[in-house]
Amino acid sequence: MTRMTVLFVHGAGSAGAAAWPHQAAVADPGWQFLTRVGVADDAVRDCGRVLDLLRARGGGHVVASSYGANAALLAAQHEPGAVRSLVLLEPACFDLARGMPAVEEHVAAMTPVFAVADDVSVPDTEFSRLFAAATGMPPPDLPEDELREATRRLRAIRPPWGLGLRDDLRLPVRTLVVTGGERPLYEETAEALVLRGARHVTLQGAGHRVQDDPRVLDVLRQHWAD
Template identity: 75%
Template sequence: MDVVFVHGSGSAGAAAWPQQAAAAEPGWLFLTREGVADDAARDARRLLAWLRARGGGHVVASSYGANAAVLAAQIEPAVVRSLALLEPACFDLARGEPAVEEHIAAMTPVFEAADDASVSARDFSRRFSAAMGMEPPDVPEEELQARVSRLRALRPPWGIGLRSQRGLPARTLVVTGGGSRIYEETAGALVALGAQHVTLEGAGHRVQDHPRATQVLRQHWIG
């Protein structure tokens, strides 16, 4: 079974999917990061190249990576056998939802300051964390610099080009942890486009780490 896993804006490759990597089977690919930061359009092209070479496959994507997965499916649906989106940051498809709009309003000035050299890495980290509603990470300076460089180079998860008119693959699953209004609203918007929705209560944002996550994915793949 050919399956490609697409990471979010944090860890990449197998490190972003420890539970699934431990159970990996032949034909499973854990997409690695190319360049400093992720780019949905570029990663959609990478996904499509991999899927075409195998005559199609299943796509699993987390958070920011869901944008590349949906974009690939909307460009060439024939090669995407199924789509599983874990806490997807597909905000283009959920515009107008209250929490999504609040989030975009809070994050927009942060991304606008990404190229401002007068904003230090630590200050940018504080701004980013505050807009996300979380505490800034307490990490060594070298790690902080690497994280901030990646965030500064990241394109915001809206204005990417996802279109509700293009729809979703018939077998699309959304998995959320039930703890975030932003992701629950986004899940609702995707359900309106035909997706199925499963909630793994208490999983937080990294639903792939929930004890039932891999089982839920396997059930989705076999339909």
């Protein structure tokens, strides 16, 4: 029996199998979970890592969450022959949705936060508060050492715009977008991807971490079967 290669690409939070606990618990032999290298993710660098892993296996499907969707889509644009299909969960591919109101509001709110990421006079607790406020989320309630590590990662991440995604008329591979139906920022991004040929499924109430919703596995398997 041929093993189907599926590569799971995490978002800006947990990495590797820890970012996909429900999928890792039932993983088929051909499933792989991209790990993080360095302090933080970099979509341009990680695009190369995605392609290296897929080439080594003769190609495969990619499932990516939030920030990781940028690396996945960059990989499909650079080498569509290696990427058999994409599933993008609440994708932060904001380059393709510029001009839409919620996306522009988010970029405007986050730009000054990223501008002080390297400012040592801004302590981690303050940066974490600024980042959370700009995303419309409450500050994370974490022990000091975990907060320091999480904030260090957020300070080092490349913003999810200006990453070099091509504004192609059509997506280069079969693409499914899955959102939770709650945040306009991601619904607008899904709309922009649909305009380029993606299919969109809404799992109402799934939240941003769509991969934690028990309905997702059936959606994934149906997409691969199609």
